[in-house]
Amino acid sequence: MLEGLGTVQALKVATIHSQVAGLLERVDFTEGQTVKRGDVLAQIDPRLYQARLAQAQAQLARDKAQVTNVQTNLGRNEPLLQRGYATEQQVTDQKAQVDQLQNTLKADQAAIDDAETEFEFATLRAPFDGVTGILQVDIGNVIRPADPGGIVTMTQVQPVSVVFTLPAADIPPVQAALARGPIAATVYDQGGTKKLDTGSLLLINNQANPTSGTVQLKANFPNAERQLWPGTFVNAEITTSVVKDALTIPTDAVQQNDKGQFVYVVGADGKVAIKAVEIGQRERGTALIAKGLDAGETVVVQGQYRLVAGTLVKASSPGDVPNTSTASAGMLP
Known part of the structure; x- marks a missing residue:
């Protein structure tokens, strides 16, 4: 899974200008209203x-x-x-x-x-389905085609797109995944905790940014519940491959020392031992084990700061309140 910071963008944005000059006689929408293509927005004399x-x-x-x-x-x-x-x-x-x-x-x-x-x-109509913004001209004013601000700006919010960036090194696996078929995309809030919508990757931009070494990607989302709003920052995530029957552990179990990453493994006698591991990927509290552990082993997920090799530990249930003097262990899935 690859994740990048992105921005929500409307698929269509239009500033509604008058193509003829005249007195603005009537406005037929309210600010923030959802309108359909062809709906009357305003009437010039x-x-x-x-x-x-x-x-x-x-x-x-x-x-x-x-x-x-x-x-x-x-x-x-x-x-x-x-x-x-x-x-x-x-x-x-x-x-x-x-x-x-x-x-x-x-x-x-x-x-x-x-x-x-x-x-x-003389009758201004909505060019597409969307949401109206703030009215820029009041009734009674003379409007002209050359007016810079127009009458109102319309934005399409269903569907919407998200443009996000990934390091250039991540692009080859994305291209390979696209060659196999559509790539699912998921978007989360800025904190990365709340899932907002799911969609699909549309494209990889045709050039990288030489300054940052990143590449832009674009994904489309139906936005049925309108949780994505143009201009906001979100976290986008795409899945390029799936590892079958993978070993995973909570990321809290992974420790780091001068030799690399390791975990405390609990033996049959209740004593811990240190095992070096290689992590394939960390994602939302879960670490994918590439090497170092076997299915069924028990690892310590809390209280590692009190442990050394050979320490006797006691496993606790998920509902138990961990004691400050004990470590908590859990079985590998």
Whole structure:
């Protein structure tokens, strides 16, 4: 298991700006509210943009009437041209006029589309599911697209990601684990005691930090209970491999001297002996034994400061209150 300090990051963050200028007429959310994509957040006075749309629509209707009139005249003159009652120049001019007006209709439709877009921009909507922040502009103010702070900042909190760092030396086993399949990730609070959520590792960043010798990793979490909040510090943990039938002992049993790590092992006669051990990993109060102990041996987990090799000890039950003059021993799993 590899653990690194990380920061919760929202998958999406958006500052809601107006794309048109106008008077902020209405705000349709409360600060901190959960909103869905497409929900109305605010309304800018739409009358100016509604009038522009009506004007563009009227222009299109007028030009359509002109096209109809020219096409009607052309339809009358073409048969007359064949019988000599209309000139070729007259028919040619009418055909060119029809083509010109057809292009004018396309321009009119583009103007309508533009006016409709501006009219829609007067209604500000949520771009994704998320939580609104603090309102930056009060009703009655004139807002513009160039305003730096926008109206409100929206943040997606379900799901969220956690970006954390590991030493560069730990990356090869992570890459090997990713090649075998998805890697489970768990996130804890800053103290490392409270489990907040479980998710999966998403990626390893494509470069290391040459200054610190670390690499960033990113994991995603569903955050169903919203215990992860963007910007907070957490401890992230990933499992790269599993040791089957492993020997473990409480980390309190592991001692250190000038020769290395050791534990006090209790013999059948109740006397302790010192055994050197190699610890594969320590994790949340448990030490993985790589070498030095066998299953079924009893180790001392409390009171080692009073022990020397050959000391007689008495095992205590988990519920007993240990005496200051005795050591506590426990069986290996």
